[in-house]
Amino acid sequence: xxxxxxxxxxxxxxxxxxxxxxxxxxxxxxxxxxxxxxxxxxxxxxxxxxxxxxxxxxxxxxxxxxxxxxxxxxxxxxxxxxxxxxxxxxxxxxxxxxxxxxxxxxxxxxxxxxxxxxxxxxxxxxxxxxxxxxxxxxxxxxxxxxxxxxxxxxxxxxxxxxxxxxxxxxxxxxxxxxxxxxxxxxxxxxxxxxxxxxxxxxxxxxxxxxxxxxxxxxxxxxxxxxxxxxxxxxxxxxxxxxxxxxxxxxxxxxxxxxxxxxxxxxxxxxxxxxxxxxxxxxxxxxxxxxxxxxxxxxxxxxxxxxxxxxxxxxxxxx
Amino acid sequence: xxxxxxxxxxxxxxxxxxxxxxxxxxxxxxxxxxxxxxxxxxxxxxxxxxxxxxxxxxxxxxxxxxxxxxxxxxxxxxxxxxxxxxxxxxxxxxxxxxxxxxxxxxxxxxxxxxxxxxxxxxxxxxxxxxxxxxxxxxxxxxxxxxxxxxxxxxxxxxxxxxxxxxxxxxxxxxxxxxxxxxxxxxxxxxxxxxxxxxxxxxxxxxxxxxxxxxxxxxxxxxxxxxxxx
Numbered sequence: 001x002x003x004x005x006x007x008x009x010x011x012x013x014x015x016x017x018x019x020x021x022x023x024x025x026x027x028x029x030x031x032x033x034x035x036x037x038x039x040x041x042x043x044x045x046x047x048x049x050x051x052x053x054x055x056x057x058x059x060x061x062x063x064x065x066x067x068x069x070x071x072x073x074x075x076x077x078x079x080x081x082x083x084x085x086x087x088x089x090x091x092x093x094x095x096x097x098x099x100x101x102x103x104x105x106x107x108x109x110x111x112x113x114x115x116x117x118x119x120x121x122x123x124x125x126x127x128x129x130x131x132x133x134x135x136x137x138x139x140x141x142x143x144x145x146x147x148x149x150x151x152x153x154x155x156x157x158x159x160x161x162x163x164x165x166x167x168x169x170x171x172x173x174x175x176x177x178x179x180x181x182x183x184x185x186x187x188x189x190x191x192x193x194x195x196x197x198x199x200x201x202x203x204x205x206x207x208x209x210x211x212x213x214x215x216x217x218x219x220x221x222x223x224x225x226x227x228x229x230x231x232x233x234x235x236x237x238x239x240x241x242x243x244x245x246x247x248x249x250x251x252x253x254x255x256x257x258x259x260x261x262x263x264x265x266x267x268x269x270x271x272x273x274x275x276x277x278x279x280x281x282x283x284x285x286x287x288x289x290x291x292x293x294x295x296x297x298x299x300x301x302x303x304x305x306x307x308x309x310x311x312x313x314x315x316x317x318x
Numbered sequence: 319x320x321x322x323x324x325x326x327x328x329x330x331x332x333x334x335x336x337x338x339x340x341x342x343x344x345x346x347x348x349x350x351x352x353x354x355x356x357x358x359x360x361x362x363x364x365x366x367x368x369x370x371x372x373x374x375x376x377x378x379x380x381x382x383x384x385x386x387x388x389x390x391x392x393x394x395x396x397x398x399x400x401x402x403x404x405x406x407x408x409x410x411x412x413x414x415x416x417x418x419x420x421x422x423x424x425x426x427x428x429x430x431x432x433x434x435x436x437x438x439x440x441x442x443x444x445x446x447x448x449x450x451x452x453x454x455x456x457x458x459x460x461x462x463x464x465x466x467x468x469x470x471x472x473x474x475x476x477x478x479x480x481x482x483x484x485x486x487x488x489x490x491x492x493x494x495x496x497x498x499x500x501x502x503x504x505x506x507x508x509x510x511x512x513x514x515x516x517x518x519x520x521x522x523x524x525x526x527x528x529x530x531x532x533x534x535x536x537x538x539x540x541x542x543x544x545x546x547x
Contacts, residue, residue: 004374011377041376048370054359057366061344068341080390089392089399096396100388100440103381107430131430132374135381142384152387160386164435165379170340176375177343181329183368184347184361188322188354197320224326229489233496241500253504256493257482257512264478268471271333275375278339280434280470284443286463289336295464295471299524306519314512 003126007136012046018162022075025162030073034166037066041173060177067170075166077159092150099145103138110134164283171282174274178226191230194221195238208312210243211250215308218259219266219300226272228263235259250315258311265307268300269293325350381435389440397441398448409450409465410532414525416442416469417476421521424480427487432473443469454539461535468531472524479520482513 019039025031040063048056066072080088089096114130117123125133146152165172185191198217217239221231240259244250267273270293277292288294325346332342344365351361385393401407423431431437443466450457450465457465481487485506497504 053363053367056370057362060369064340064344068338085392085395089395096393103436104431139380139384146387150391152391157383157387160390161383164382164386174339176372179372180365180368181343181347184351184365187364188350190322193320193322252502253508254512257509260489261516276474283439284466291467292470295467302523303520310515
């Protein structure tokens with residue numbers, strides 16, 4: 001059965017190649033730091049399951065120390081300049097879009113179709129991982145299309161990948177590290193601590209106060225954890241079920257649906273949701289680390305107020 | 319138990335002081351684990367295990383060689399040409415159109431049609447910039463930054479408030495599972511139905527903000543051209 005292992009193998013080879021290319025980049029004064037950092041990243045994908053938990057812990061701490069104390073450099077692989085790109089854009093035309101849209105197209109088709117491919121009564125693809133396997137395949141397909149239609153060779157694609165990965169730098173590792181932090185938070189009982197604190201501190205002695213405590217609590221706790229999924233069980237067990245549902249007779253379906261969406265308002269405001277709020281800053285080359293959060297903050301605050309009013313208006317009525 | 323909150327303080331203080339976020343996260347993990355009663359080896363092991371289990375998150379960067387190769391072949395320039403040739407496209411119209419498509423497709427469960435590295439960097443941000451340049455002339459650096467940040471924000475807002483309208487998305491299944499543990503049976507279809515009012519509100523609120531953003535861009539450019547001799 002083809003599973004996540006195949007995707008990790010592909011990732012290990014791609015990031016390993018980028019590490020090797022980094023080592024040869026004389027234009028980057030910190031080329032050895034970059035080579036080591038992306039090399040460890042590749043090693044994690046290739047051999048992470050064999051190191052044991054402590055080994056993986058040391059690996060991630062070394063990566064954090066490399067990025068934090070020494071700092072990554074910026075690789076400068078040779079690329080095309082703006083004039084060449086304009087000329088290429090004219091000559092390739094819309095086939096550029098075809099190759100770009102092949103990624104979502106193959107990912108979507110694959111994640112749906114892979115589930116039904118069965119040979120000899122056994123699934124060919126791990127049914128729980130079809131989306132990631134399809135995504136890995138889409139990258140391969142797009143690279144082939146780029147080779148055939150746009151004459152982009154594999155080495156130049158890897159060099160361009162290195163350029164973008166260096167542009168991300170430490171931000172590339174942040175989402176995965178934050179997920180690991182979330183696991184440690186859960187292990188240490190942080191969720192219950194925050195839930196108890198919220199339940200004690202918030203005066204929820206009428207319907208509106210209970211609703212507001214729940215929606216705002218969801219948003220704040222999500223902002224702390226970076227993820228509404230971690231906040232939902234804590235807040236719903238601490239405030240939602242005992243007060244809104246049990247004491248005031250609110251509808252649990254409406255409460256949960258709007259409660260989760262109140263948590264998403266918190267996601268829009270926090271650097272802890274690095275994938276959404278910090279990674280694009282690096283990808284788009286923005287000066288201000290919090291530029292995307294600033295663009296989202298007013299929407300998040302107004303929408304949180306709207307959610308609170310919506311829940312109050314609907315949850316006791318149905 | 320309350321001692322574990324120290325980890326949260328480490329995160330908040332570290333992000334506020336703009337210390338390298340990887341160091342902040344590592345420090346917060348260690349502090350939280352120690353405060354929660356684990357010894358150092360146990361904390362590092364727990365952190366390492368969770369890091370290894372979450373490798374699938376970083377698989378997303380496999381897309382970078384493709385995006386880079388397409389950019390090398392002129393993808394961003396092609397996206398700009400395409401918008402300039404359409405003529406009717408302003409920054410506001412591009413962003414609101416993308417938000418509409420992104421939110422509707424996410425509501426149908428097609429969350430893969432978008433994303434920061436795949437769509438925003440190579441296509442949406444250059445299109446929004448090109449439309450502003452075609453309409454207003456060369457852009458000042460702060461305006462260019464703001465347009466890019468808005469392009470990233472549109473993708474996030476549309477994704478968050480679209481995907482929850484789809485029945486089989488993770489958050490809906492989490493809600494169903496959690497309520498079931500507490501003896502309450504809910505229908506996923508009902509949960510996604512009650513996500514619709516917020517989805518509409520999100521589109522309206524962010525749409526108005528995009529409209530105001532577009533108008534500020536135009537007015538700023540007009541004021542600047544008056545100021546020029």
